[in-house]
Amino acid sequence: MRVLPDQTGIAKTFDYVVPEAWVGRVGVGSRVRIALGPRRVGAWVTEVDVDPPAGVTLKPLAKLSGHGPSAELIELARWAQWRWAAKTPVPFLRTASPERNVDGLPARPARTHPAAAVADPVVGPLLADALSGGPTVLRLPPTADLAAVAQGAASLGDALVICPSHRMARHLAVRLRRAGVPVALHPDEWARAAAGGCTVIGTRAAAWAPVPDLAAVVVLDEHDEVHQEERSPTWHARDVVVERARRRGVPCVLTSPMPTLEALRFARLVRADRATERAGWPATVVADRTEEPPGRNALFSPQLVDVVRSGARVLCVLNQKGRAALLGCAGCGEIVRCDACHAAVAKPGDELVCRRCGTTRPVICATCGSIDLKVIRMGVNRVVEDLEALSGERVVAVTAETPAAEVDSARLYVGTEAVLHQVGRADVVAFLDLDQELFAPRYRAAEQALGLVARAARIVGGRGEGGRVLLQTRAPEHEVCRAALLGDPERVAVVEDERREMLGFPPHIALAEVGDQAGEAFVAALVESAPPEVQVQGPVDGAWRVKAPDHQVLCDSLAAVHRPSGRLRLSVDPLRV
Numbered sequence: 001m002r003v004l005p006d007q008t009g010i011a012k013t014f015d016y017v018v019p020e021a022w023v024g025r026v027g028v029g030s031r032v033r034i035a036l037g038p039r040r041v042g043a044w045v046t047e048v049d050v051d052p053p054a055g056v057t058l059k060p061l062a063k064l065s066g067h068g069p070s071a072e073l074i075e076l077a078r079w080a081q082w083r084w085a086a087k088t089p090v091p092f093l094r095t096a097s098p099e100r101n102v103d104g105l106p107a108r109p110a111r112t113h114p115a116a117a118v119a120d121p122v123v124g125p126l127l128a129d130a131l132s133g134g135p136t137v138l139r140l141p142p143t144a145d146l147a148a149v150a151q152g153a154a155s156l157g158d159a160l161v162i163c164p165s166h167r168m169a170r171h172l173a174v175r176l177r178r179a180g181v182p183v184a185l186h187p188d189e190w191a192r193a194a195a196g197g198c199t200v201i202g203t204r205a206a207a208w209a210p211v212p213d214l215a216a217v218v219v220l221d222e223h224d225e226v227h228q229e230e231r232s233p234t235w236h237a238r239d240v241v242v243e244r245a246r247r248r249g250v251p252c253v254l255t256s257p258m259p260t261l262e263a264l265r266f267a268r269l270v271r272a273d274r275a276t277e278r279a280g281w282p283a284t285v286v287a288d289r290t291e292e293p294p295g296r297n298a299l300f301s302p303q304l305v306d307v308v309r310s311g312a313r314v315l316c317v318l319n320q321k322g323r324a325a326l327l328g329c330a331g332c333g334e335i336v337r338c339d340a341c342h343a344a345v346a347k348p349g350d351e352l353v354c355r356r357c358g359t360t361r362p363v364i365c366a367t368c369g370s371i372d373l374k375v376i377r378m379g380v381n382r383v384v385e386d387l388e389a390l391s392g393e394r395v396v397a398v399t400a401e402t403p404a405a406e407v408d409s410a411r412l413y414v415g416t417e418a419v420l421h422q423v424g425r426a427d428v429v430a431f432l433d434l435d436q437e438l439f440a441p442r443y444r445a446a447e448q449a450l451g452l453v454a455r456a457a458r459i460v461g462g463r464g465e466g467g468r469v470l471l472q473t474r475a476p477e478h479e480v481c482r483a484a485l486l487g488d489p490e491r492v493a494v495v496e497d498e499r500r501e502m503l504g505f506p507p508h509i510a511l512a513e514v515g516d517q518a519g520e521a522f523v524a525a526l527v528e529s530a531p532p533e534v535q536v537q538g539p540v541d542g543a544w545r546v547k548a549p550d551h552q553v554l555c556d557s558l559a560a561v562h563r564p565s566g567r568l569r570l571s572v573d574p575l576r577v
Helices: 071-083 090-094 125-129 146-155 164-178 190-195 204-208 237-248 262-266 274-279 303-310 382-393 445-460 477-485 488-504 519-529 551-557
Strands: 001-003 029-034 040-045 062-068 137-139 159-163 182-184 199-202 213-220 252-256 269-270 283-288 314-319 326-329 352-354 373-376 395-397 410-415 428-431 468-473 508-517 537-542 544-547 569-572
Touching: 001 029, 001 090, 062 159, 071 090, 071 204, 071 237, 071 468, 071 551, 090 204, 125 137, 125 146, 146 164, 146 199, 146 213, 146 252, 159 204, 159 237, 164 182, 182 190, 182 382, 199 204, 204 237, 213 237, 237 252, 262 269, 262 488, 283 303, 283 477, 303 314, 303 382, 303 468, 303 544, 314 445, 382 395, 382 410, 410 445, 410 519, 428 445, 445 468, 445 477, 445 488, 477 488, 508 519, 508 551, 519 537, 519 544, 519 551, 544 551, 551 569
Parallel strands: 137 252, 137 269, 159 199, 159 213, 182 199, 213 252, 283 468, 314 410, 314 428, 395 410, 428 468
Antiparallel strands: 001 040, 029 040, 029 062, 326 373, 508 544, 508 569, 537 544
């Protein structure tokens, strides 16, 4: 029997003997413990009935720990090892294993009654087409009922549903159980999922959940960054389940109000008619702040002042963490942007520098020629103070670190985008400085900004529900503002696709980032062995970018390089470039 040790630094497999008492209980995927040198470590069985090397006496397995990933998931982990340039498949097998030892599986559940047909007026008419086979992007307005999509997939049999949050996963589990669908909530009900006969629901890690009789796969809010692992290997749940569905030959549906360009490249698009889609986006007001001098400390537009004084429940969003200060022209009030890619620029020295594409130019406003540029700064603490002075009421500040118990039933909130996840309903969501998102030095900035607006839509409701989204910006004609106003995400997709093709960013190329102690040695070896179509750029801030025409060329080139000793960060498809 061949096993792979649960050790990230060991890529080699080893052969052991199965004790007679365990015959019939150990198979591919079983979790065991083995004697490896002076230690006993965990391992997974990857092959059975193997022939040991001649003249070698094998040791017996030390312990049988219980059930683990199936043979299907072990093969998928080997593919993921190549796809995300991992040293071993161990990180993926850990994700595919139960959090606690599972000795036995429960009986397969039975449906209490057949799942009811999906009657949702927005989702229902689109589901038959979306579930007809192959990877499909289902573009739904932000206020559409995603539970209807999950229910439609479950009507085909045992489905796998990936959610962006635990809250959504729990909510969907309740909805499907009420409809008579047996559900296993991953990871707590791993054993129930492995037994089969139920739909499995969970967050990113559920992409590796056991579903013996997989009938359909759904990824909800495909655009959400939480579907991608931040640590190396930087695997994406969407890509894992698309490959998993392809191998099984089952439908795969990716839902989003504004699908990523990556998803649109490999999946066909199904969408609602324009009237339905527009009605599912919120009423939007754009507050044009171009005429206000940069650097001014006034934090609220007249539109926001009116909203605050109206007695409405208001969420104010200001993403200050991890964002650079913007430069504005004191002459014309325009945000100073890159000539090539239109991202915000910085002034680290005597020139303006774009941190997205690296373009430099003199310190001058391209609109009016002024050299008087000022830094625009805003902060959550200042907003709280001014809002309390304006309203005469207590204002609750919300960040990712704010305990849920402190997010009470106040009328006014200010916070980072965490406020959009911690407060359920509001009359108005106001983005105090949308330009921080629009011109952030990241190639996905526009997609991410529209994603925040879509999230706000779920808080205030669609166009006919009375809520509003307020966008304060110095770029009122930006494609994100126009898309939000018209409820038309296609406007962002078209402009973004052209921009990324011009700049050489995904999905038009495959991208990896290499860094840390062993980064330089790894890149040097890559340059020597890679084909000419692989480009290496950098280093910038201690990291190199590796570009290739597609993932086949990129991942083959990365896999061919011998890894030097020392810490190495290798990120395929990095989101924060």
